[in-house]
Amino acid sequence: MDSVDIAMALTFVVIASTVVLYAVERYAIETIALGSVSAFIVIFSVFPVERPDGSLITTGDFLSGFSNPALITVICLLIIGQGLFQTDALEAPAKAIVKMTRGRSLRAAIPVLLTVAALSAFLNNTPVVVMFLPILTAVAATVGQSPARVLMPLSFLAILGGMTTLIGSSTNLLVANFAAQSSDLKLTFFSFTPIGLIIAGVGSIYVLFIMPKLLPVRKTMAEEFQSSSGKQFIAQIEITYGHPLVGVESVSGMFPQLKDMTVRLVQRGQKPILPPFENVVLSPGDTVIVAATRAALANALARRQPLMEADSDTSNSGREAQAPAGTISLAEVVVAPASRLMGRTLPQSGFYTDTGCLVMGIQRRSRMPRMAMNDIRLEAGDVLLVAGSEEAIARLRGNRDVLLLDWSMAEVPRKRYAPRALVIFALVVALAASGLVPIVTTAVAGTFAMIVSGCLNIRQAMRAIDSRIFMLVGASLAAAVALEGTGGANAIATGLVHLLAGASPTVMLSALFFIVMILTNFLSNNAAAVLFTPIAINLANQIGASPEAFVVCLIIAANSSFATPIGYQTNLIVMGPGHYKFNDFVRAGTPLALILWLTFSLVAPWYYGL
Template sequence: ITLQPGDLVIVAATRQALTDLLAGKPAMLNDIWRQGVAETDDDTGDSQLGLVEAVIAPGSRMAGRTVEMLGFRRLTSAVTLGIQRRSRMIRAKLGEIRLEAGDTLLLCGPVSAFRSLRTSRDLILLEWSQSEFPTTTKALLARVITLAMVAVAAFGIASITLASVIAATAMILLQCLNHRQASRALDLRIYLVIAAALCMGTALELTGAAQLLAEMVVLAAEPYGTLAILSAIFLAVAILTNILSNAATAVLFTPIALSAAEQTGAEPFPFLLAVIYAANCAFATPIAYQTNMLVMGPGHYKFGDFLRFGGPLVLLMWAAFTIVAPWRFDL
């Protein structure tokens, strides 16, 4: 089929596919939004367009009528992009489809217009479905800011914390994202988890509990020989580094490891390596390392996700060190 000027094309797509298409073609999105402005004289001036799903309520006055008959744009300040009926997309011209109770409408319009729809008795707004179109025109600028943040932190010009704050501020000031998008990215549950874990780690360190645990590990493994002590030190450091910071754990265990090497008459080098390697097995909790916390929010990860996937990796590192150490250091 060869398309000709004036042909009417009916598009059937998932919401994600439609969002990706329109986000990549801002001109098309603006044309869709503004095509009814001349008829309605309704232009809110809100440049931030979004998507939301709404269901035709039982007994709604909209049932039995088409969006054209209703003057839907004037009524809701939103454009209907699609209609889904009983989990199926209707392949027909939108203006000719008579609405039924239970139909799900995909609406496009200013975010401010959606707030007024919450009180509508004819439409049930699905709050969880509301999203804004990504500003793809700022994509290149956002990439540059992100790369600059990574470069500044990598070359030691500034700490990752300071670089991240500056980059986030630049994103907002340069309109790569707005304050609503930025505030939605802040998950208070993450801060509660991190604060609780940091408090626990600090308490272990200041009360001497961490020191006591370290000494108990060495005493428990001592009867089984040098390799058992080395393996136990690695495992203890790997566990505590996910609760304390890796630097604090390394400082705590280094003198203990050297003392254990002296008591057993072994070379101190493998014991120091055990502390160094294990202190960097920071995979099992979000507080173990700064980058874990950086990806926790954007990736929508939970504390249990780190434990589920990072825990086995820590055990794998421990097992590998325990197997290789006797061969490498003649223990």
């Protein structure tokens, strides 16, 4: 065996081992990906392989995937999505969708997902997924559903929609152009739309009604901590001149603008007004004492016209001090035993002066006192909801008077920047969909715009980058270099031709679909399409059949990138926000790929008269 054959054999071993290790999930994806890249570098250093032009495959070729434009695009789109999340820019559209569907999560998701599939037939599906990902995430959050149940279906339906028209994906155009150059076949815009709709329709039934049941609800530790907390805090809202609640009148004993809070008391000067509130009109100088969950208080703080101020001058409001301007985070702390805060009220404690954090609410497990928050004397075990900068909250770890609950820290959405974020997002999607500017260009520019406009800071942008995606893409592109450089991909294609010699057209078509379907989940779909287009045409010519059936088979199979996150760009985009693991795609995507294969194997011979 020469060095090329040895390198090819070892390449197959590394790829197979990598896929198995990804699937068993015993080791971190980043570790496995780095190990596979290292293995390729060592193999090709020991057994040098030349390209057809005579140049050697070098270490730089295996590392070039980490600067691939597709990878940069995915990372930048994740950062842009983080900008929409940080500003809560899509809260209004999400609530409108939920209202139209009467709050039922399945009803809310299905129309959006079907819209995605329809748009993907005429637009590049990557910007379509980017556009709808934050909307679906917001819809899921509004109805209390895990995003994991809707984001993988989002990617899969975009791929299914893209296989129904000639411009549905770049793969379709690539195969059609290659076929036109090497044969007399001229595919038109809707040439394969009828059979594409049949295949996509069958796949959509699985994606919408069966696949969500296979997807685990997986959250980060912080999300689990926050979502499990339905406890109520005592808080107070100071009504000042120009406050959004000035002039609000009670209706049926309640205040409609505070529907997600329980108003326990309105303090007007020295006079307390107790519920039920009849004909009470809020005016400047009033203090509204409420019981509310952390989510309700965060929403009151994050509104474009906040009901509660964490960064306003408190000299007129009775607050102890003012919180720092800029990005505000919320966290929960527990008053420690023997704390100096015990027996003191908040104004007496000097908590803000000592810590730089402002107390927004107090929660007491034993009872909920009906008095102003600033009049409550603190006890050991009281939970304080505090607001401040991330640095100020981090310093609470060294404070002996309170115990910081680390996983409770979360940033308050900066809703005042929501219009900017929406404009940036709309421009990125519009330019990418128009084709006038490469999507990587719009993604990089959009990322810069999100940061420079204040929608995100550098730390928030860096947090949006998923190391799993970075390593997965880099390692998969290194594997593609090894396969193509050693001739491994060509060897698979040649073996298929010999294997199918003398078989019936139906068997040939089914086998071609199956092989391409497998390869497209590990190579890029464009690479698989380019490799097999001449093979598909040759197979058709050998049996005297029209090449259209084989070329369409190749188009649909190359688009069947469901079984791995590295199979298609949109899978990588939803992997981070959905908290998916590699095995989630194997579990949910493999049945879909097999369903499409079986459906095509049954429908295509009838449709093309083979």
